[in-house]
Amino acid sequence: xxxxxxxxxxxxxxxxxxxxxxxxxxxxxxxxxxxxxxxxxxxxxxxxxxxxxxxxxxxxxxxxxxxxxxxxxxxxxxxxxxxxxxxxxxxxxxxxxxxxxxxxxxxxxxxxxxxxxxxxxxxxxxxxxxxxxxxxxxxxxxxxxxxxxxxxxxxxxxxxxxxxxxxxxxxxxxxxxxxxxxxxxxxxxxxxxxxxxxxxxxxxxxxxxxxxxxxxxxxxxxxxxxxxxxxxxxxxxxxxxxxxxxxxxxxxxxxxxxxxxxxxxxxxxxxxxxxxxxxxxxxxxxxxxxxxxxxxxxxxxxxxxxxxxxxxxxxxxxxxxxxxxxxxxxxxxxxxxxxxxxxxxxxxxxxxxxxxxxxxxxx
Amino acid sequence: xxxxxxxxxxxxxxxxxxxxxxxxxxxxxxxxxxxxxxxxxxxxxxxxxxxxxxxxxxxxxxxxxxxxxxxxxxxxxxxxxxxxxxxxxxxxxxxxxxxxxxxxxxxxxxxxxxxxxxxxxxxxxxxxxxxxxxxxxxxxxxxxxxxxxxxxxxxxxxxxxxxxxxxxxxxxxxxxxxxxxxxxxxxxxxxxxxxxxxxxxxxxxxxxxxxxxxxxxxxxxxxxxxxxxxxxxxxxxxxxxxxxxxxxxxxxxxxxxxxxxxxxxxxxxxxxxxxxxxxxxxxxxxxxxxxxxxxxxxxxxxxxxxxxxxxxxxxxxxxxxxxxxxxxxxxxxxxxxxxxxxxxxxxxxxxxxxxxxxxxxxxxxxxxxxxxxxxxxxxxxxxxxxxxxxxxxxxxxxxxxxxxxxxxxxxxxxxxxxxxxxxxxxxxxxxxxxxxxxxxxxxxxxxxxxxxxxxxxxxxx
Numbered sequence: 001x002x003x004x005x006x007x008x009x010x011x012x013x014x015x016x017x018x019x020x021x022x023x024x025x026x027x028x029x030x031x032x033x034x035x036x037x038x039x040x041x042x043x044x045x046x047x048x049x050x051x052x053x054x055x056x057x058x059x060x061x062x063x064x065x066x067x068x069x070x071x072x073x074x075x076x077x078x079x080x081x082x083x084x085x086x087x088x089x090x091x092x093x094x095x096x097x098x099x100x101x102x103x104x105x106x107x108x109x110x111x112x113x114x115x116x117x118x119x120x121x122x123x124x125x126x127x128x129x130x131x132x133x134x135x136x137x138x139x140x141x142x143x144x145x146x147x148x149x150x151x152x153x154x155x156x157x158x159x160x161x162x163x164x165x166x167x168x169x170x171x172x173x174x175x176x177x178x179x180x181x182x183x184x185x186x187x188x189x190x191x192x193x194x195x196x197x198x199x200x201x202x203x204x205x206x207x208x209x210x211x212x213x214x215x216x217x218x219x220x221x222x223x224x225x226x227x228x229x230x231x232x233x234x235x236x237x238x239x240x241x242x243x244x245x246x247x248x249x250x251x252x253x254x255x256x257x258x259x260x261x262x263x264x265x266x267x268x269x270x271x272x273x274x275x276x277x278x279x280x281x282x283x284x285x286x287x288x289x290x291x292x293x294x295x296x297x298x299x300x301x302x303x304x305x306x307x308x309x310x311x312x313x314x315x316x317x318x319x320x321x322x323x324x325x326x327x328x329x330x331x332x333x334x335x336x337x338x339x340x341x342x343x344x345x346x347x348x349x350x351x352x353x354x355x356x357x358x359x360x361x362x363x
Numbered sequence: 364x365x366x367x368x369x370x371x372x373x374x375x376x377x378x379x380x381x382x383x384x385x386x387x388x389x390x391x392x393x394x395x396x397x398x399x400x401x402x403x404x405x406x407x408x409x410x411x412x413x414x415x416x417x418x419x420x421x422x423x424x425x426x427x428x429x430x431x432x433x434x435x436x437x438x439x440x441x442x443x444x445x446x447x448x449x450x451x452x453x454x455x456x457x458x459x460x461x462x463x464x465x466x467x468x469x470x471x472x473x474x475x476x477x478x479x480x481x482x483x484x485x486x487x488x489x490x491x492x493x494x495x496x497x498x499x500x501x502x503x504x505x506x507x508x509x510x511x512x513x514x515x516x517x518x519x520x521x522x523x524x525x526x527x528x529x530x531x532x533x534x535x536x537x538x539x540x541x542x543x544x545x546x547x548x549x550x551x552x553x554x555x556x557x558x559x560x561x562x563x564x565x566x567x568x569x570x571x572x573x574x575x576x577x578x579x580x581x582x583x584x585x586x587x588x589x590x591x592x593x594x595x596x597x598x599x600x601x602x603x604x605x606x607x608x609x610x611x612x613x614x615x616x617x618x619x620x621x622x623x624x625x626x627x628x629x630x631x632x633x634x635x636x637x638x639x640x641x642x643x644x645x646x647x648x649x650x651x652x653x654x655x656x657x658x659x660x661x662x663x664x665x666x667x668x669x670x671x672x673x674x675x676x677x678x679x680x681x682x683x684x685x686x687x688x689x690x691x692x693x694x695x696x697x698x699x700x701x702x703x704x705x706x707x708x709x710x711x712x713x714x715x716x717x718x719x720x721x722x723x724x725x726x727x728x729x730x731x732x733x734x735x736x737x738x739x740x741x742x743x744x745x746x747x748x749x750x751x752x753x754x755x756x757x758x759x760x761x762x763x764x765x766x767x768x769x770x771x772x773x774x775x776x777x778x779x780x781x782x783x784x785x786x787x788x789x790x791x792x793x794x795x796x797x798x799x800x801x802x803x804x805x806x807x808x809x810x811x812x813x814x815x816x817x818x819x820x821x822x823x824x
Contacts, residue, residue: 055474058429062470066462068436073459076451083440083447084769090441091780095787098430102791105426109798152444153771296452297522303531304456311463322471325482 004276004291007301011074012278012291014308016271018070022063023134023172024263028256029057031180033100033127036120039184039195044335046120050104051335052187055326057104059319061097073304077151077294078278085145085153085279086137089160093130093137100126131176132169136160139168139214142222142270144280147287154283164217171214174207175266178244179259186252190331197249204245204255211266212238222273230272237265369777370442370768373784375750379743380788381435384428386742389503389548390555391421392496394582399492403485408813409574414492416575416807420558422477423799427791429470434784442777446757446767450512453519453528457509457535465502468494503551504544511540513758514749515608526761539608542601549594550745552586553705554738559583560712562803564731567722575807584716587709595702599656606657606665609759611675611684612752613657614668615691621667628652629692636689679760686754694748701741708734 004012032053040046072079083090103123107116143164146155181200185193215234240262247255274280278294281287295301364372395418402410436458439447447454472494479488518533519526528534560583563576606613614620617629618636627648634640654663666674668685675684708730715721722728757764807813 051478055478058470058474059467061429061433062462062466065433065436065466066459068440069455069459069462071455072436072440072447072451073455076447076455079440079451079455080444080447080769083437084442084444084771087441087769087772087776088779090437091783094434094437095783097433098787098791101430102426102794105422106794106798109801150770151448296455297527300452300456300528300531303528304459307460307463311467315463315467318471319467322475325475326478 003293005295005298007298007305008074008291008295009276010305011070011295011301012271012275014312015067015070015074016268018063018067019271020264020267022060022067023176023267024260025060025063026057027131027176027179027263028183028260029053029060029180030127030131030176031178032184033103033123033180034131034177035180035184035196035199036123038199039181039188039192040120041195042332043116045192045332046116047108047335048188048192048330048332049184050107051330052184054104055322058101059322061101070304070308074296074301075278075291075294076296077289081147081151081153081279081289081294082141085147085155086140086160088157089133089137093133096126096129096133098126100130128173132173134169135172136165136169138172138267138270139165139218141279142218142273144282144288146283147279147281147289148283149287151279151287151289151293164214164221167210167214167217171207171210171266174203174210175241175259175263178203178207178248179256179263182244182248182252182255182259185248186256187329188331189329190333192332193329197252200248200255204241204248204259208238208241208245211241211262215266215269218269218273230269233265233272234269237262237269240265364774366772366774366777367765367768369774369781370772371764373442373777373781374438375747376781376785376788377431377434377438378750379746380792381428381431382742382746383739383792384424384431385503386547386551386554386738387424387558388421388428389496389499389551390553391417391424391558392492392499393552394555394559395421396489396492396496397582399489403489408810409578411813412807412810413575413578415813416802417559417579418476419802420562420799423795423802425473427795430791431788441780442769442772443757443767444769444771446762449525449762449767450758451525453512453526453534454509456528456531457505457512461502461505461509465498465505468498469502472498500548503547504540507543507547508535508537508540511537511543514543514605514753515539516758516761521761526758538604542597542604545597546594546601549590549597550738550742552590553594553702554742556583556587556590556709557705557735557738560587560709561731561735564728565803566806568725568728570722572806573722574810580712580716580721584709584713587705588713591702591706591709595699595706598699598702602657603659609753610666611668611671611686612691612749614666614671615686615688615752616695616748617653617665618688618692619653619665619667620669622664622670623667624654624664625651625662626653626665628656630696632692636687636692682755684755686752691748691752694744694751697744698741698748701737701744705734705737705741708737 032049036046036049040049068079071082099122103119103126107119107123110116110119137160140160143162145153146159148154178200181196181203184196185200188196215238219231219234240258244255244258244262247258276291277288278291279289281289296304395414398410398414398417401407402414439454472491475483476488476491476495479491483491512534515537516526517537518528518530520529521527559579563579563583566572566576567580602613617626618632619626620640627650630647630649632646634646651661654665655661657663657665668688672684676682712721712727712731715724715727753759755763755765757767
């Protein structure tokens with residue numbers, strides 16, 4: 001008898017999709033955050049860079065909040081073990097996310113160069129730390145961590161920092177950086193677009209190398225529940241990463257599709273590898289946490305399935321609509337060389353005709 | 364300090380800090396939607412300038428509310444894993460629903476609202492403002508339904524030492540949640556209203572922007588007066604319900620140690636607030652008032668702390684079932700005191716406004732600025748009372764706080780996160796306050812310029 005029910009599988013898949021959606025979406029805004037100085041250079045350029053993700057990053061982050069809430073609702077034991085076990089790592093991720101969130105809002109609300117420089121570094125650090133640690137975290141979930149018979153984590157922060165996990169972290173850091181650079185090359189034009197393209201070209205090959213190495217290690221050393229499927233998806237992710245590295249200089253749109261699909265396949269491979277468990281114990285395989293042992297009651301899962309079936313399609317529709325509304329490219333010229341919002345407004349007023357004339361053709 | 368005590372401090376600090384921004388965002392989102400609707404209907408520019416001005420203040424609060432909201436969700440698993448395992452089957456559901464039904468709407472439509480000026484049609488853009496206002500309220504409902512289950516568990520059964528959901532409707536429509544929602548939403552209106560009053564008073568004192576800030580006063584003063592009356596009214600019925608569901612909390616709120624009929628309301632007391640003393644040494648009381656406000660009858664019976672403690676010992680086994688009486692006593696008074704102060708203050712302002720003397724009243728305009736602290740003291744006291752008054756339970760009658768924290772997280776780790784988060788919160792509060800004050804001082808865009816192209820960028824980064 002398999003150690004899971006159909007509903008539990010549905011929820012494992014749904015939670016996987018939420019995490020994957022989170023990494024595909026927030027992955028590029030992590031990258032954009034890290035590239036604020038490298039691509040932005042001038043105040044106007046940086047403003048344009050922030051504007052590429054301005055309307056989107058908050059919605060992207062909700063994928064994480066919902067993934068957390070869904071894990072709590074559907075697999076409370078998984079939520080409890082994972083979040084208390086990875087305690088300090090999650091603390092660092094949270095600090096990064098908080099600092100990053102406010103940096104977007106506050107960057108333009110001060111006048112001095114120092115104010116902006118500080119928030120730029122906050123944006124870079126706050127994007128890089130979670131981008132690195134999510135990889136470390138998920139590598140550990142695949143690898144297994146010390147968990148006892150009561151499902152309690154028995155290790156420390158340093159038990160999470162072994163070579164395989166660190167390679168996972170470097171892989172996600174570089175992949176998100178490349179994903180963000182490609183996104184910027186897709187969403188900006190003029191000098192910004194060229195700089196973004198050049199950086200994407202430089203970052204994509206090492207990102208592909210780290211990703212391929214990590215996936216190869218995963219397939220070789222961590223045979224999970226569904227070996228063949230996991231290996232195939234991992235191979236697909238590796239192929240997409242390599243393809244992205246080649247596409248970067250030719251077509252931003254295709255390169256972005258490739259990095260997005262690569263991230264989706266990368267994490268799909270990890271989730272398939274973990275299935276049918278939620279947490280794997282490195283102490284003893286007897287302590288591995290199965291879906292069944294981690295799960296809520298079938299009543300709760302049924303209720304949540306109805307709610308998700310009603311709401312998820314609606315969410316997807318209006319999130320897609322936002323991306324459509326904000327589809328056009330931006331350039332530093334849109335924001336002028338400005339010191340404060342009032343100048344910005346004056347600058348905008350001057351080239352209003354141009355703005356109206358070109359808005360349609362930019363999409 | 365033990366890991367348990369540290370985890371409790373952690374939870375208290377994060378929750379109170381988060382709840383500074385929550386009511387401001389909920390209340391201001393509604394005010395902004397109203398201003399924008401007025402602009403849509405009348406086409407008068409000052410409504411547009413109001414929308415942008417208050418919208419900017421809302422966004423500053425929103426940024427911090429969202430940032431701390433993630434900690435709020437994650438800390439259940441991080442610091443309270445035993446609690447999470449115990450309640451996950453029930454408590455997780457409203458949390459997940461909050462994300463799916465409210466947070467996605469809120470974040471997406473807020474992005475559309477901020478960046479959609481001039482890009483969306485006026486009608487669609489206005490709809491975005493209402494979507495934000497509606498979803499902030501909806502998210503409050505779900506999280507209060509979750510909290511209410513901890514105050515008054517319903518729709519569950521016990522299975523393998525854990526609570527298991529049997530009726531989702533009972534959890535979502537828990538009477539505790541309905542009262543808590545009304546009470547909290549009204550408190551959010553009070554917070555937003557007091558900010559409208561304080562900011563407007565500051566500008567009016569200098570005779571600036573009388574159109575925009577006079578308009579805000581005309582909404583803020585009646586809003587706070589009526590919302591304060593309604594908050595107190597709902598709070599009264601909430602109190603009667605709570606006396607029924609958690610009599611110990613109400614007994615502690617009045618430091619009533621022995622059961623009495625026709626109990627008086629203590630206004631100010633000194634003495635030994637520790638559990639189980641004979642009584643208080645000095646106590647100024649209004650006769651029969653406590654019985655009336657907590658039971659609905661002047662002669663109603665108030666169960667005493669000592670009597671309830673013995674009752675609970677018989678029911679739940681040996682132990683001390685008394686919360687920290689002094690905390691319950693003073694936090695309850697802090698909440699009520701601030702509520703009545705806001706009522707009096709706003710009623711005074713409304714009276715001045717109707718007599719056309721508001722702008723001449725230096726005292727009112729001057730006091731309005733420090734008075735903005737009142738709603739925050741009130742809601743902080745309210746949460747301290749409702750959460751600490753429930754102790755020693757984390758889920759009333761089912762799970763005690765001292766077995767709910769994470770066994771795998773030791774005191775040293777919590778020290779790191781406690782110090783780290785608190786320092787971060789402090790720095791961000793200082794920066795946000797600076798940004799907020801700066802935006803207030805700057806005031807709305809110049810009259811006659813709000814509808815010029817390019818102005819839509821005022822709200823963006």
